[in-house]
Amino acid sequence: MEKGRCVRSAGGGMRRKREKYFHRSLFEVPGIDEVKEAGRRLGVHVYVVGGTLRDILLGKKTRDLDIAVEGSGRRFAEELGRFIVLKEEMDDYRVIRKGYFIDVIGLGERPIEEDLKRRDFTINSMGYSIFTGEFFDPLEGMKDLERKLIRANGEENIREDPLRILRGLRLGAALGFRIEDETLKLFIKHRGLLKKSAPERIHYELILMFRARCSGYIVPEVFDVIFPGFLKMRDVPKEEMDCLEHSILSLKYLEEIWDELPHSPLSQFSRKIKRNVGERLHLLKIATLLHDIGKPATMSEENGEIHFYGHEQWGGRWWEEVGENLRFSWREIEYIKRMIENHMRIHLLAAQPEVTERAIRRLVMRFGSEVMDLSLLTWADALASGNERDVVPVIKDIISYYYAMKNKPRQILMGRDLLRHFKLKPGPLIGEILSSVQAAYESGDIRTKKEALELAAKILEEKGVRIKRP
Structure with missing residues (x-):
């Protein structure tokens, strides 16, 4: 892409x-x-x-x-x-x-x-x-x-209400307009005044900005005021660009992936993904932009190699404080924190010699529908790093497994139900009974948990197992 x-x-x-x-x-x-x-x-x-x-x-x-x-x-x-x-x-x-x-x-x-x-x-x-x-x-x-240009009315207008800096960036994003050079200089010159703006108003402008189809202008000097430490990512080297450039590029790629989903390797799931992730997309964009915010603080060197041990957890803790200061809701804070803290999981999974169904199942069970969000973030991160080929097949397997599991009928009985209800001990028999009961449920022979327990009791008695009915 x-x-x-x-x-x-x-x-x-x-x-x-x-x-x-x-x-x-x-x-x-x-x-x-x-x-x-x-x-x-x-x-x-x-x-x-x-x-x-x-x-x-x-x-x-x-x-x-x-x-x-x-x-x-x-x-x-x-x-x-x-x-x-x-x-x-x-x-x-x-x-x-x-x-x-x-x-x-x-x-x-x-x-x-x-x-x-x-x-x-x-x-x-x-x-x-x-x-x-x-x-x-x-x-x-x-x-x-006519020129598709965002131009400030004057310097005093920006000084009077510094939130106009974010509004100008948002307008540029929403309309696809270019910000005039002199206006951009004013934004950078007076960015410090944003600290005096009400955090609720900053939050509002950020949400509107990232809700736009294209987030547009990410001006590092301005965002460093809103997200303290944002500029420090410039000090973290990557192969062809610094970490700040990589983070901004990851956001751009996420927006491209979203637009191109119907024509992507995930095309068969594109409508479902958009329906499930759409309401969280603006928060996912923020998480993508900030996913490596912990690297400057955790950068270390061993034997000539640079490491960032624990940068995901550091970034999660950082966001918790910053998000609260910016008046993000508890749900918004927790969601972005989860994305930042776990953005390496699929990368690490894809690096394994063999990606097992068990490993995919554990990931899906842990994140539920948000496994789609994490997959999109990982894909954008990989594109910005130049290793898309390594993760896309795994992402496709994860999404496929998620929808296969979601479409599968629910498990009518669990092993613990049999152990508790009939005072049984764990053993192979439990699995046999669960399989028989589940088959009856999926074929429509039974419909309720009560009927499932009655069938289990009948099977146990046919096998000569003496049970204690409650």
């Missing part, structure tokens, strides 16, 4: 699209009619702004509505109904609707152009009056849409 770029086309002819989509797409946005009526009742200008306008210009469907209103944002939100406060000092509110929301910001006496210039990026700094049809673009955001 060759390394590729993940780029989404934004389409051409933005100005033509503006006229084509405004009257059709804008008025298909949920809530636009009631916003227009509220504006008429209050006698104020209403402007569609931000991500709503950007997505319409890109020809994308948008569910939520961003508006700026003349005068008081609170008064307008009250006119629409139930709302919550986003930033009271900014006169910023969110009106809740079933399946969507309307974000309302009040302009007071400010002109719309002033509000637009205070925003984060030029492509989010355009406005459209729903009453006059006038289009406002003080920072030439249309040109940047």
Whole structure:
């Protein structure tokens, strides 16, 4: 599988699209009619702004509505109904609707152009009056849409809210846009300010970023602030690249594997894998990016060879603390920790002279459905290391075994059931009875555990075994 770029086309002819989509797409946005009526009742200008306008210009469907209103944002939100406060000092509110929301910001006496210039990026700094049809673009955001470019409105805008650094990286990932060089320099220059941002907001942006089909820009200097020690992986050598480059490449390969599953060696399981792993994919991406985070701390040299004994466990402990600080949930923390701590298991299994069914069964029994997640991480790791050929056959065997076992009828009785119920001692007879009872269950002759125990009792009596019925 060759390394590729993940780029989404934004389409051409933005100005033509503006006229084509405004009257059709804008008025298909949920809530636009009631916003227009509220504006008429209050006698104020209403402007569609931000991500709503950007997505319409890109020809994308948008569910939520961003508006700026003349005068008081609170008064307008009250006119629409139930709302919550986003930033009271900014006169910023969110009106809740079933399946969507309307974000309302009040302009007071400010002109719309002033509000637009205070925003984060030029492509989010355009406005459209729903009453006059006038289009406002003080920072030439249309040109940047055409160029597929993320450009900050200014340095002060980044300093004012450093979380815009992560939002810019996320937008680049979600839209497949390039981040302007000067904007990227601002991100790196002011990355330290992210420490002052609420961890809940950082968590939110990270989740959105890794939920994107392509995670886009992984800027090591920025991620080192969020994931302390991230940059240290540069000091760990690998054959053709350092450990940091390897980790980022592993993430890119994971995204490629996911996209290409229907045409991969796992094609027969692709739908099942996507259905099972899909909800955890964003967390698996984080685990893949951080799977070798423990190597700098555990690097040692013996007889001219470099070793990383225990780097998986070190990485798991590190993530436990970092994940908690970033307000990841307990389930999220435990999942990523499991992936980091066990990312070498399939590699080690594949390195054995013979991969036995027993070894695969133990792996599947230990991880359950998450054995698929671990397999994908291992595959991406192997691709980034150049040894895909060694692990893919084993991964295929693991996934095949998992689904074969899952499709197999459950074991109606266990050995301990017979020992406890009939006061028997362990021996070959137990296995014989279990096989006979299970065969009857799979053929439909018996359906319940009670019926299974009755059949077991009958078989024992036919064999002349004196049993004590409860």
